[in-house]
Amino acid sequence: MDVVLPCLDEAEALPWVLTRMPAGYRPIVVDNGSTDGSAEVAAAHGARVVREPRPGFGAACHAGLLAASTEIVCFMDADASLDPRGLPLVADPVAAGESDLVLGRRVATTAGAWPVHARLGNAVLARHLRRAAGVRVRDLGPMRACRRAALLDLELADRRFGYPLEMVLRAAGAGWRVTETDVAYLPRAGRSKVTGTVRGTLRAVADMRAVLRQAQQTTISA
Structure with missing residues (x-):
């Protein structure tokens, strides 16, 4: 089973992440312009490296999706905030036909693993998602699993931080069964470029709100 890991300067975290991949899970590290040797570290630890x-x-996620070949x-x-050993928790329900998209609820x-500003921003977006699409999730968890061909058919367009939200919105609109399961959320390795800073969190929230607005406008026009 292929695992897409978007990567920007995660050389410090990658050894831990890649050595904890469960048997049968193949990492695809998508290097999105790293300057710290992340691609070389990933290759040295047996990962397939794709450069985007x-x-x-979203651009990195989509490049990994195109490179993947498993069902x-x-x-x-890729920042060690999520333990790869938890991947079966999100993948097994899809493989068993019990769900179409499983999100790992962090x-x-x-206390320091998930900063307050990031947690609040996520909660607001999850609430909007429940209202906009009727999807009963509490987290837009970055650990997730679905069928590759079906995801490609959704034709996700966002290439920024709105990609995870657009995936859920389009999946719900297509009638997918969207569920979530708890996964451990750990303090990330190195400095966070998104949730670890207020500016990064606000940028991600802004991208996701733009996706929500687009979805609402599409619904109204339809």
């Missing part, structure tokens, strides 16, 4: 020069979280594909962050293992 276009900046953006079911997983996504997760449960912080320490």
Whole structure:
């Protein structure tokens, strides 16, 4: 089963992440312009490395999706905030036909693992998602799994931080069964470029709100 790991300067975290991949899970590290040797570290630890020069979280995710070849594909962050050993929690329900998209609901293992500003921003977006699409999720968790061909059919367009939200919105609109399961959320390795800073969190929230507005406008016009 292929695992897409968007990566921007995660050389410090990658050894831990890649050595904890469960048997049968193949990491695809999508280097999104790293300057710290992340691609070389990933290759040295047996990962397939795909380079995506276009900046953006969604661009990296999409490049990994195109590079994947397994029926079911997983996504997760490469910063050691998520333990790869939890991947079966999101992948198994899809493989068993019990769900079409499974999100890993983050449960912080320490007080500092999930900063308050990031947690609040996520909660607001999850509430909007429940209202806009009727999807009963509490977290837009970055560890997730679904069927590759079905995801490609959704034709996700966002290439920034709105990609995870657009995936859920389009999946719900297509009648997918969207569920979530608890996964441990750990303090990330190195300095966070998004949730660890207020500016990064606000940028991600702004991208996701733009996706929500577009979805609402599309619904109204339809």
